[in-house]
Amino acid sequence: MPFKIIASQCTSCSACEPLCPNDAISEKRGSFVIEAAKCTECVGHFDEPQCVAACPVDNTCVVDTSLPRYQAPA
Amino acid sequence: MNAVVGRGKYVKAAVDGGKMKPAAEYKGCRASANTGQASCGSQAGPGDLPIEIWEKVKNHPCYSEEAHHHYARMHVAVAPACNIQCNYCNRKYDCANESRPGVVSEKLTPEQALRKVLAVATTIPQMTVLGIAGPGDPLANPAKTFKTFELVAKAAPDIKLCLSTNGLALPDHIDTIAGSKIDHVTITINMVDPEIGAKIYPWIFFNHKRYTGIDAARILTDRQLQGLEMLSERGILCKVNSVMIPNINDDHLVEVNKAVKSRGAFLHNIMPLISAPEHGTVFGLNGQRGPTAWELKALQDACEGEIKMMRHCRQCRADAVGLLGEDRSAEFTTDQLMKMDVQYDLEMRKGYQDGVEDERAAKVAAAQKELTEFAGEMSAITLLVAVATKGSGLINEHFGHAKEFQVYELSTSGAKFVGHRRVDVYCQGGYGEEDRLYAIMGGIHDCHAVFVSKIGGCPKSNLIKAGIEPVDQYAHEFIEKSAIAWFKSYLDKVKRGEIQHEQRGDAAIRQGSRISAA
């Protein structure tokens, strides 16, 4: 399941962006967004999803439950 | 804006100053009254600093208090990400304690930052230092940080570069730092004991993992001390900042002081915790208080013998621009910058700075002369006085317009700068406000006198009632010379029995945000 960023909480500090192994994160209008199709939850790269671990605001990078469970590419 | 060149607000006096002994020849060491130890701190002269270090710091407003009166620094906010979380920081807003703001400050690209540096250096020729202090940790954004330094080093070779970091990533970047033109690094070190660290840092992000608690603090302290050692080995000047948090690390900072000194730090800056609930920090919300002025000074004094102590830090914001306590960042927003015609003129800057050097020398000589006349006087009395100043080492600010007061400790060995107190400006639109006056008096409550260029009748009588003597007869004269002259007459009055010397009480450190430009 891909992750998403809750825009209203993002401080746009940019900590997450360079850490993503899949270049899934970019800045759009002052807030950072995750491209669902590119996010692999960091599986195979790191033990923890990097955006979640680096984000200073808790519960801002969260699993996107609005997407159907297996929609994300492997 | 070209018209401004060479005619900034502070030029006049500097250009008039006569040729005197260069400041570098002046020995800034004075025996301190209580300890008998040399206490040159980061003050006027080289003291016992090796000459090559003195050369590096003498015009650096952050490292030399005396230089702080004459030279300006700027910060550019190119690096907003951070790799640790501190309990005194809420990154939704400008950080209240370190120059590490979050979203409020304007974020710049390295190219925009370069433009800003050149514009400021042209408008304010006494701007000698560019620091990258965040927001966030500059080494958590190494690409942007080093790119900015590289661009500036090329375009404005006379500007000193410095970097502030929490130290977590420092060991990884030592070679890049050594290979660049950066000659000063500041590391924030609040503890060397992971148990204490766990109370300050909820987590760190390291090696692609989030660590919490004692593990996090242990990694952080190891990396900080290792980074400091590596910098020292390579001859890069390193200053340590510590935030004093009562009941958490206040006693422990003496140990931190020893640990950083033994690893080669050349200056230690202990800053008071700023925590108000409205900052929304963990400390602010759980009622953690900051230290009082006395507690802060006692700790700084306790560390003084071990290492040079810095006492003039203003904990300014990451995009601060200007001299002393002033913040001219509003003149240099991205919009403004785009409209400016920037021409970097090294000669003009140098000519201006030569004038500043003459003025500094005149100031030092004046204080020396006053002190010579004082020679032979011995008294156990030491006291504090507050001074309203706009810079250049002069008593040149109106009481009602002062945003801060400089505090000097007077003794028969001279006037020693010991700190500054931020206050809310008393006069707003021509009217003084009672509440503000009481807050200001609380902020300088430990002082016997306040030196101003001018003061209104009402605050004057209130100050006298509170036992603080308002002194305006030295308007536009040099601070140290005037303070010594006043102290001389004070001692005379005590001797003649006209007044009785009494100790004064503690003072409050202003808890509001000190990062706002106002």
Ligand code: SF4
């Ligand atoms: S979980 Fe990993 S792959 Fe997905 S967006 Fe965050 S950093 Fe990128």
Ligand code: SF4
């Ligand atoms: S780390 Fe968090 S707050 Fe910072 S840009 Fe990414 S999502 Fe926003």
Ligand code: SF4
């Ligand atoms: S306030 Fe502190 S960090 Fe800022 S310029 Fe002054 S000494 Fe340097």
